[in-house]
Amino acid sequence: MPLNYPLAEQTLDNGLRVVVSSDKAVPIVAVNLWYDVGSRHEPPGLTGFAHLFEHLMFQGSRNVESGQHFSLLETAGASLNATTFFDRTNYFESLPSGGLDLALWLEADRMGYLLDAVTQENLDNQRDVVKEEKRQSYDNRPYGDSYERLVRLLFPADHPYAHMTIGSMADLDAAALEDVHAFFRKHYGPNNAVLTIVGDVSEEDAFDAAKRYFGHIPAIPAPPPAPDGTIGPLTEVLRDDVVEDVPSDLITMMFRLPVDGTPELDAAALALDVLAAGQSGRLNRRLVRDEQIAQSVSGGALPLIGGVSFGTLTGIASADVDLQKVEDALVEEIEKLAEHGVTEDELATVQAQNERDWLEQLATCSGRADEISHHALLFGDPNRINTRIDEIRAVTAEQVQQAAAKWIRAGGRAQVTYRRSNAGEQE
Amino acid sequence: MTSQALTTPPSVAPPRPWKFPLSTTTTTRAGTPVHVFDRPGQYVATVRVTIALPLFAEPRELEGIATIMSRTLDEGTELRSANEFAAALERHGAAYGVDVSSDALHVEISVPISHLAPAVKLLAEAVTRPAFNAEDVGRHVTIRLGEINQERANAGYRAREAFAANLFDPSVRRSRPTAGTPDTIRPLTNTKVAEFYRANVGPARAQILFAGDATGVEVAAIVDDAFGDWTSSAGPALEVPEPQYVLGDRVVLVNRPGSVQSQLLIGCPGPDRREEIWGAAAVANHVVGGTITSRVDTVLREEKGYTYGTRSSFNAPRKGGTFTLGGAVRTEVTGAAITEALRILREARDGLTDREVQEAQDSLIRTAPLRYEQADSIAQQVGSNIAVGVPLDFADTYLAQIAATTAEIATDAYNRYVGTNGLLVIVVGEAKDVRPQLTALNLGALTEL
Structure with missing residues (x-):
């Protein structure tokens, strides 16, 4: 279906790109900032810094006390958070539209004057919190380190995607206050970000407000670009076999994929969907329903901008089934798709599923704001939110097979397995 | 257009009145x-x-x-x-x-x-x-x-x-x-x-x-x-009996070898939607443990750095609710974290402040349009309302209860349940490291699973 969300764009004198999408149907407004800094920008020894800032940005700034960012916005009725990823970090809030000025003021104060509040005490405290986050999200759950192991296999050690956003705790421990300040000064400024405002505000009022709160923040020197991560498909099989006290045996395969923003990446992503998406995907039909060798299968592409993306396929073996059988079935299905391609019906199904996902993502002001920032920052084109469905619909079965034949091959994969040490003793 | 840094927050215009969508x-x-x-x-x-x-x-x-x-x-x-x-x-x-x-x-x-x-x-x-x-x-x-x-x-x-x-x-x-x-x-x-x-x-x-x-x-x-052609021999659903709770202060330690954190869950019975304090209880919860700015996380996360974050909530199906506070803390500080959490939960019984309650009301009422922006969230909410036996637009009743809540009402709602008949403390972690920390606390009977 054709989408027609309105978009207006201006760049402030300090380089801040502002995108506005007015929507008077709801009494709320979403504010969303994407900074062009993610874990791929972190040099060796400073891993985890972009994510550390996701924490420090809530600890106060020149005119905002510690804790006040949350309390002022919550009282105004906001839902707010931030996320860190390989390519970028984002900071966002949605709230009743009468709070737009407050949201912009808070975002501007931390963009311009965060370092006044980045003290040794705040750093020490948030370092502790990040360590608990790592324990909770990675260390204290089964298979929690699988992606860490996989990106280490899939990319050379110095590659920008070879480490996870949470970073190394040793790097964080070794960080001096000055290292942290220097990282901020290098990456956080109006000319390295996109500000998106979506919802119950006119374009004119939104641009005026953006100028009022962000216009005085000086530009920073042009930040150094992230290292070029351009790299072709893997040409060998790299394995990491873990024996551990896990609930069931599990295998995840990871593939390098084409860079995001290309029809080739869309085609590769659709190929993985044909294998792993939904209940009708090939892997679910064969491994879970027909052969019953797996309890569940999953997978998909993770689009990235820095020269290469990656994608995964995961299977959890059924009780008493040798994980090797799951691996063999995955390999067969991967090769079958690469050699024989997908049917028109399979392609139409995964395209229809992508369309629903996309419409759901745009169904809220905050979701729309996030995708606008995303496409403005990484591709320079916020209007892609209106054309994405057409782009995905335009991918042909031939393109899917070509992308799969080049990138998703049994002979070019990284793979981690987890097997129980006492397999067979389980009840 | 002039632009300079404001040193104080701009004011927030009052939100438009909001009602749950009609059907x-x-x-x-x-x-x-x-x-x-x-x-x-x-x-x-x-x-x-x-x-x-x-x-x-x-x-x-x-x-x-x-x-x-x-x-x-x-x-x-x-x-x-x-x-x-x-x-x-x-x-x-x-x-x-x-x-x-x-x-x-x-x-x-x-x-x-x-x-x-x-x-x-x-x-x-x-x-x-x-x-x-x-x-x-x-x-x-x-x-x-x-x-x-x-x-x-x-x-x-x-x-x-x-x-x-x-x-x-x-x-x-x-x-x-x-x-x-x-x-x-x-x-x-x-x-x-x-x-x-x-x-x-x-x-x-x-x-x-x-x-x-x-x-x-x-x-x-x-x-x-x-x-329209659906036929069935299924009779009407039976009414759920009132649940029976086990009361009193107790600690249950669940051994999970290899844990690097202790997962905590502390709680007691709570109200359900048949009680008019349902909205006031939500206000009290917001103050005590419902958000990152709550009393509990201000200490456990922001002051002590024990945890990535905790959350509390009142939850209820059709009959018989619960109050819980949950989160994961570093193994070595398990005893200290429980002590702090229980102290905060009990001290809240002495009274929530006017300011805390006002801020919680504002947050809960003003976030409503966000919560129901997407079609799916409306279907979720209404389905849940039907399941628990309240009107389709119960969100309006709930928001009215919240709007009518004072510090005294919120404190009373909290005191009707939390800490009144004891608190159950669940700890899931490395028993050999956690056990000595728990026995030192004197929190009532300690059971190990």
């Missing part, structure tokens, strides 16, 4: 109510069938049968195999899901409006004409057994399981896992599942919700076309 209600030829929430601009619609199904209707020795039944509705129908059904539904861009709670079974699809009619037909096929083939049911029994292994490895799940087992009397269905245990799942057969379905699922127990952009779409007719 129009019809009934199908089979007598099932259909509630349509027209939400212009919501191009993906949710259609949700909510069926009254109190879990205590499950035979004790077959607990989890409602879950297996719900998971096999779409695994083969009278017209299609499991693979054919999935292919047909997903070809329309639809996603299908089921959920079983203490009081109800929910079956739903989300689908682009342009494919509504055929997708609703398929939804009806799953709900009204399931096949329950032996092979499909058997596969789901096996999958559920594997899932139980996954759950047992999950610290958060283990904490919730131990909490239910120790807060509720064993006579209460909720003291045991919703989806059953290995000994109650293994004996399930397709015959038993089909029998359970016939006794419990029918048009008289169901309500159907639509939320989405209904411009130019005859939603009621589409739903009637798909569900």
Whole structure:
């Protein structure tokens, strides 16, 4: 279906790109900032810094006390958070539209004057919190380190995607206050970000407000670009076999994929969907329903901008089934798709599923704001939110097979397995 | 335009008044109510069938049968195999899901409006004409057994399981896992599942919700076309008995070898929606442990750095609620974190301040339009309202209760439950490291699992 969300764009004198999408149907407004800094920008020894800032940005700034960012916005009725990823970090809030000025003021104060509040005490405290986050999200759950192991296999050690956003705790421990300040000064400024405002505000009022709160923040020197991560498909099989006290045996395969923003990446992503998406995907039909060798299968592409993306396929073996059988079935299905391609019906199904996902993502002001920032920052084109469905619909079965034949091959994969040490003793 | 840094926050204009969206209600030829929430601009619609199904209707020795039944509705129908059904539904861009709670079974699809009619037909096929083939049911029994292994490895799940087992009397269905245990799942057969379905699922127990952009779409007719011929011998749902709680201060330690954190869950009984303090309790919760700025996280996360974050909440199905505070803390500070958490929970009984309560009210009331912006969130909320037996627009009642809350009312609501008849403390972690920290605390009886 054709989408027609309105978009207006201006760049402030300090380089801040502002995108506005007015929507008077709801009494709320979403504010969303994407900074062009993610874990791929972190040099060796400073891993985890972009994510550390996701924490420090809530600890106060020149005119905002510690804790006040949350309390002022919550009282105004906001839902707010931030996320860190390989390519970028984002900071966002949605709230009743009468709070737009407050949201912009808070975002501007931390963009311009965060370092006044980045003290040794705040750093020490948030370092502790990040360590608990790592324990909770990675260390204290089964298979929690699988992606860490996989990106280490899939990319050379110095590659920008070879480490996870949470970073190394040793790097964080070794960080001096000055290292942290220097990282901020290098990456956080109006000319390295996109500000998106979506919802119950006119374009004119939104641009005026953006100028009022962000216009005085000086530009920073042009930040150094992230290292070029351009790299072709893997040409060998790299394995990491873990024996551990896990609930069931599990295998995840990871593939390098084409860079995001290309029809080739869309085609590769659709190929993985044909294998792993939904209940009708090939892997679910064969491994879970027909052969019953797996309890569940999953997978998909993770689009990235820095020269290469990656994608995964995961299977959890059924009780008493040798994980090797799951691996063999995955390999067969991967090769079958690469050699024989997908049917028109399979392609139409995964395209229809992508369309629903996309419409759901745009169904809220905050979701729309996030995708606008995303496409403005990484591709320079916020209007892609209106054309994405057409782009995905335009991918042909031939393109899917070509992308799969080049990138998703049994002979070019990284793979981690987890097997129980006492397999067979389980009840 | 001049621009300079303001040193104080700009003021916030008061929000527009907000009400929960209105619906129009019809009934199908089979007598099932259909509630349509027209939400212009919501191009993906949710259609949700909510069926009254109190879990205590499950035979004790077959607990989890409602879950297996719900998971096999779409695994083969009278017209299609499991693979054919999935292919047909997903070809329309639809996603299908089921959920079983203490009081109800929910079956739903989300689908682009342009494919509504055929997708609703398929939804009806799953709900009204399931096949329950032996092979499909058997596969789901096996999958559920594997899932139980996954759950047992999950610290958060283990904490919730131990909490239910120790807060509720064993006579209460909720003291045991919703989806059953290995000994109650293994004996399930397709015959038993089909029998359970016939006794419990029918048009008289169901309500159907639509939320989405209904411009130019005859939603009621589409739903009637798909569900109007539904017949069943299922009688009305039985009323849930009042739950029996086990009271008193207690500590339960669940050994999870290899843990690098201790998963905590602290709590007690709480109100349900029949009590007028439901809204005031939410206000009190917001102050004490409901957000990152709450009393608990201000100390445990921001001051001490013990945790990535904790959260508390009052939750309730149809009858009998709970209060819980949960989170994961570093193993070495488990004792200290529990001590601090209990101190804060108990000191809150001395009174919440006017300012705290005002801020909590503002936050809870003003976030309402955000919570119900998406069609699916309306369907979720209304389905849950039907399940627990409150009006479709109960959100308005809840917000009015919150608006009428004062510091005194919030404190009274809190004191009616939290810490009044003891607190149950669940700790899931490395027992050998945590045990000495717990025995030093003197928190009442310590049980080890």
